Amino acid sequence: MKEYSKTKLNRIKRGQKRATYDVEKINSILDAGFIGHISYTYEDQAISIPMSYGRKDDKIYLHGSQGNRMLLSLLEKGKMSMTVMHLDGLVLARSGLHHSVNYRSVTLFGTIKRIDDPAEKDAALFCFMEHMLKGRWDNVRPMTAEELKRTLVAEMTIETASAKIRDVGVNDEPDDYDLDVWAGIVPLKQVAEYPIADEGIPQKMEIPPHVLDYYQQNKSEQ
Numbered sequence: 133m134k135e136y137s138k139t140k141l142n143r144i145k146r147g148q149k150r151a152t153y154d155v156e157k158i159n160s161i162l163d164a165g166f167i168g169h170i171s172y173t174y175e176d177q178a179i180s181i182p183m184s185y186g187r188k189d190d191k192i193y194l195h196g197s198q199g200n201r202m203l204l205s206l207l208e209k210g211k212m213s214m215t216v217m218h219l220d221g222l223v224l225a226r227s228g229l230h231h232s233v234n235y236r237s238v239t240l241f242g243t244i245k246r247i248d249d250p251a252e253k254d255a256a257l258f259c260f261m262e263h264m265l266k267g268r269w270d271n272v273r274p275m276t277a278e279e280l281k282r283t284l285v286a287e288m289t290i291e292t293a294s295a296k297i298r299d300v301g302v303n304d305e306p307d308d309y310d311l312d313v314w315a316g317i318v319p320l321k322q323v324a325e326y327p328i329a330d331e332g333i334p335q336k337m338e339i340p341p342h343v344l345d346y347y348q349q350n351k352s353e354q
Contacts (some may be wrong), residue, residue, distance in 0.1 A: 135153040135154055136292045136294065137153075141241055142292045143294070150298055151294060151295070151296055152296075155293075159187070161218065161295055162238060165216045165217075166263060167183070168184075172202050172206055172212070174201055185263070186262070191287055191288065191290070192287070193286070195285045196283075197282065197283070203284055203286050206244050206286070207244060210243055211241075212242065212243075214239070216238050217235055218235060218322075219235055220236065221233065221318060221320050222234075225304050225308075226302070226304045226305075226315045230303055230304050230305070234319075235297070236295065236297050237297075238293060239294055240288070241291055241292050242292070244286050244287065244288045244289075245289075247286065257283070257285065266345075266346070271340055271342060302315045302317070322350075324349075324351050326351075327339050327347055
């Protein structure tokens with residue numbers, strides 16, 4: 133089992149029993165998501181925004197316009213951090229104090245660089261799109277040279293990371309278990325609904341297999 137080394141930067145202090153530094157488990161949490169939250173400083177103001185991403189091995193790929201102030205700020209510093217979280221359930225306890233949530237979260241730390249080589253940018257954007265929906269890249273119009281030129285692509289190399297997972301039930305005070313108060317878990321998950329065609333030609337077309345595959349794999353079981 134390969135693990136990220138524990139440092140002052142990534143070591144989890146509170147709730148250590150929920151911590152993991154296992155690379156495979158961390159990657160599985162990253163691959164189950166598509167949106168990460170990234171923090172940066174702009175004109176002495178701390179800002180945090182959600183950002184879509186793609187992952188391959190220890191690389192995270194981000195893209196935006198050439199004037200994207202977040203990416204430009206991160207590139208100037210050369211370092212960044214990103215957090216990805218999945219909310220898996222509401223934990224309803226017998227007291228307000230012990231209410232909680234079940235979740236899987238990962239925090240990444242690493243270096244960031246700009247990708248300028250057209251072939252490398254193309255590969256990074258392929259990773260990004262395939263992370264979103266496998267098979268999509270081969271079913272859309274290829275990017276033009278001008279579009280590629282207007283797009284800023286950044287590559288984060290994950291140097292260290294940690295994950296925190298809560299996947300257990302209610303943890304109440306011993307004396308509260310005899311109370312007449314309902315307690316339990318409300319499981320939560322993200323599901324896909326049936327695809328809706330855009331106006332025009334797509335409404336006359338069959339839904340592509342790669343889109344239906346995604347729907348089948350992620351639809352509600354009910």
